[in-house]
Amino acid sequence: MTKTFPKDFIWGAAAAAHQVEGHNSNSDCWLEENVPGSPYVDKSGDSVDQYHRYREDIALMAELGLGSYRLSVEWARIEPSEGVFSDAELAHYSDVVQCCLDHGLEPLITLHHFSSPQWLLGLGGWHGERTPALFARYTERVMAMLAGRAKRVITLNECNIGVLLRSIFEQIGMVPPIGIDVRAWRAPEWREAAAKAVGTDAASYCNFQMAGDERGMATIEAAHIAARDVIRRVAPGVQVGLALALSHVQYVPEGEQQAAKAWHSNFRRWLPTMAGDDFLGLHNYTRFIYNASGPFTPPGAEMTQAGYEHTPDSLAAVVRAVAAECKLPIYVTENGLAGDDDTRRIAFVERALAGLHACVQDGIDVRGYWYWSILDNFEWVFGFGIHFGLVAVDRSTQKRTPKPSAYYYGAIARNNTLPAGAQAGRLTGDYIDMSPQLQYIPPVAEPGTVFTNVRIFDGSGSAPFAGEVRVDGQRISAVARNGAQVSHDNAKVIDGRGGLLMPGLTEAHAHLTWPTSVEKFVPGMSLPPDELALTAARNARILLDHGFTSAYSAGALGKRIEPALKDQIDSGGMPGPRLVASSVEREPPSDSALLDPGKVDEHGVGPDNVRAFVKGCKDIGAKAVKFLISGESALKPGASLELLYTEEELMAAGEAARENDLWLTGHAHAAEAVKLGVKAGFRVLYHCTYADEEALDLLESVKDQIFIAPSIGIIQATLDAAPPPHFDMTHMKQDAALVLETQKKLVPELRRRGLRLLPGGDYGFPFNPNGRNARDLELWVQHFGYTPAEALHAATALGGEIMGRGDELGQVKPGFLADLLLVDGDPTVNVAVLQNKHHLKAIMKDGRFHKAPVGV
Ligand code: BGC
Secondary structure, rough: EEEEOOOOOEEEEEEEEEHHHOOOEEHHHHHHHHOOOOOOOOOOOOOOOHHHHHHHHHHHHHHOOOOOEEEEEOOOHHHHEEEEHHHHHHHHHHHHHHHHOOOOOEEEEEEEOOEEEEEHHHHHHHHHHOOOHHHHHHHHHHHHHHHHOEEEEEOOOOOOOHHHHHHHHHHOOOOOOOOOOOOHHHHOHHHHHHHHHOOOHHHOOOOHHHHHOOOHHHHHHHHHHHHHHHHHHHHOOEEEEEEEEEOOEEEOOOHHHHHHHHHHOHHHHHHHHOOOEEEEEEEEEEEEEEEEEEEOOOOOOOOOOOOOOOOOOOOHHHHHHOOOOOOOEEEEEEEEOOOHHHHHHHHHHHHHHHHHHHHHHOOOOEEEEEEOOOOOOOOOHHHHHHHOEEEEEEEEOOEEEEOHHHHHHHHHHHHHHOOOOOOOOOOOOOOOOOOOOOOOOOOOOOEEEEEEEEEOOOOOOOOOOEEEEEEEEOOOEEEEOOOOOOOOOOOEEEEEEOOEEEEEEEEEEEEEOOOOOOOOOOOOOOOOOHHHHHHHHHHHHHHHOOOOOEEOOHHHHHHOHHHHHHHHHHHHOOOOEEOOEEEEOOOOOOOOOOOHHOOOOOOOOOOOHHHHHHHHHHOOOOOEEEEEOOOOOOOOOHHHHEEEHHHHHHHHHHHHHEEEEEEEEEEEEOOOHHHHHHHHHEEOOOOEOOOHHHHHHHHHHHHOOEEEEOOOOOHHHHOOOOOOOOOOOHHHHHHHHHHHHHHHHHHHHHOOOEEEEEEOOOOOEEEEOOOOOHHHHHHHHHHHHOOOHHHHHHHHHHHHHHHHOOOOOOOOOOOOOOOOEEEEOOOOOHHHHHOOHEEEEEEEEEEEEEEEEOOO
16 A cells, blocks of 8 residues: 655754754854863864755755755854844855755754853853743844744754753663763863853753753743744744654553653653644654663664664654644654664664554644754764764765665655555564553652751852752752742741851861760770771761761771771761771881871882782772871971882872772871872872972972861860870970971961862870861961861862862752751851850751751
8 A cells, every 4th residue: 555645744854053064163062072071072063064065955955855954043153142143144044044945945943953052051051040031032033034934943952852861871871971960960071161161160051951950941941932922923924843852652560650750751741831832843763661760771672873772663653652642733853763774774764654654544643754864964972973864974075975765765755655565563572652541640759958047158268148048858959148038848947047057067187086086085096996996986976966077087097997987877877977988097117106006017118018008998998098108206206207108109109099099198297298299199188297399389280189188186286285194295295386386387378379278187186086176177267367267168168179079069059968057156257166066056968967956
């Protein structure tokens, strides 16, 4: 039986401006391709130069027999800076449109196909409050340019791309270039760099593909509706729709809710937005099958070059699923196959179209089909290596060569009929299709927490401001200032009674196994192993009780205690700060006891022994590896100026740390110790007391990689200590006085040179107990010329950085982890209030209260 389509059925092919034109240099995509750490494997560069060769391409489409070209106009060209419209670019697109018409092709215009102007990203991109209005203003200009020459307009291509990307990336096991979880969105260097280039920060950078969260989707919905309103007003006869990327959804028993959730977020949730539209642009490339834990690929599936299952029959299946729930006419504005075997493309098109024909026969209102893509082109992050085109392009000459599939598809278009023998097929496997009966039941959202009536010190060092903070799950979801409110819906509201809400503190020089604490005096430093482990756990809780939600370890008295403790804390087994765990401190073998705590018999000399130690730390799960680069005069007169390692040994430590992805931490008083530490790539150096000019210059040269903790707490405690008569501290006190005087000059100088300095003071000795850690902040104000706010910035925002999580820890900002303190009093005025734990009305770590506020 011949398979002929309805008389007015439209046959076309599609492309998008950024993918084919070349030099779209005002766009976010171009920027993202070119920043350091870009996730794009190629740069679009000249692409396939359609900007200059559109006449040739349009003529070719007409010659092949097509009736329509779906093209996008580029916002970044038309409005290169905010509010400035380019007449030349509008004239260019006017010529392109006219060229289509002159060749008998209907131009199907897409107003936005993924790429946005860079300036829009600076205004919040697809999270921006003004974005819908700005898109509407741009739409009005484009409609004026079209001047009645386009019958149909797609406002936004694949409004659900942000949602869809998550499932694709999960399924093909790829690291998401455009982000799944907040960390991946923010962490990669490229996003930081792109954000900086448009004058914003990574947390606020949101391109179209990232807008898969509620706020992004709400922005896209509003932009579509605003543009549609404009079109209705200025070009009443033009049909308007949006496009959705719709993979066909199937499931196996137990996968119902996963499937329903995918169908809901990709399709059903857009139905109200489309309610006033004239058509739906439907895109299909594959199917997704869900089980209880998510999408999976069926065993033995044929995969396309683009990394997902080859399923020509998914088009008809999804058209049927859509038609069961949406009465709008359907235009299939994208469908195609990525691959270099063009015979597979021909077979794909034939099967897909036979299926589509059956849909039409069954009365489904499908009115057109656009193959993706007319040309091999720039496939976004995947670059030029993925080939969807009907026409190949040799990019060295820009010569176009139609593939057999182009002629094959052109003949179908010309005849409005499929070749004899074209047969629809069935999707493989025994999977259940999505149906209107299967509805998504959203889980009841866990209530959030709102802190109201608080002043907020956000960690940046700037003055506190009155406002509100909302926490959902582990993270801060909103911060309001100047009388504005965050949403109070589904939240427990805490009245902070004017207290200060601030990020949790970080101890940069933590010794959880140093036994003494504010709760329990332990004479000396040694405990039997089991008591030591329990003491470390207790000290972890004590630090958290005192507002320290993070701790960077400066070494332990047992090899595996800290990794084990960290594991217990992270898995909810016991209270404690986030911990960068360490093993024992390494000191080389010698006859004298240098720093007893670190003395371990098997520490041999020479680079190989050092390497083995570092590797051993990796094996037991430590992250920070502590070396005593210099000795310690407090314990042995003059030792602070002695080097305990050779350069060769320390360089070996550096190499081994890099190989094993570990961080080196060094006890370094002597100038030479500091220099060697820097050369070997140490990430943290403590003390640095006797750094000379050369050492200071070296430190400055690595200021963005290194952290310094002067560790003044122990020094002050030594000076203050009143030991029993049998314990002679005379010499220790002399040394401490010298260190204090030296550091009073050193710290301001290091700060002047832009180094990142953090409080943290060797707490845990009998005369300097764990739990007293916040005293360092007061000492910084007293001795180093810091204001309280500056000291707090060092203990919070810089704390997040030393923990390796500066992009999500240590500040009160949306998206950051909710490690928060509610303080009765104002530490930005008197930082000493933090030393009394009773001033901490609430302590929250990871969104959960360690100490819940009482009566608020
Ligand atoms: C997009 C195109 C893309 C195509 C193939 C769609 O998601 O609209 O720009 O090239 O799929 O991956």
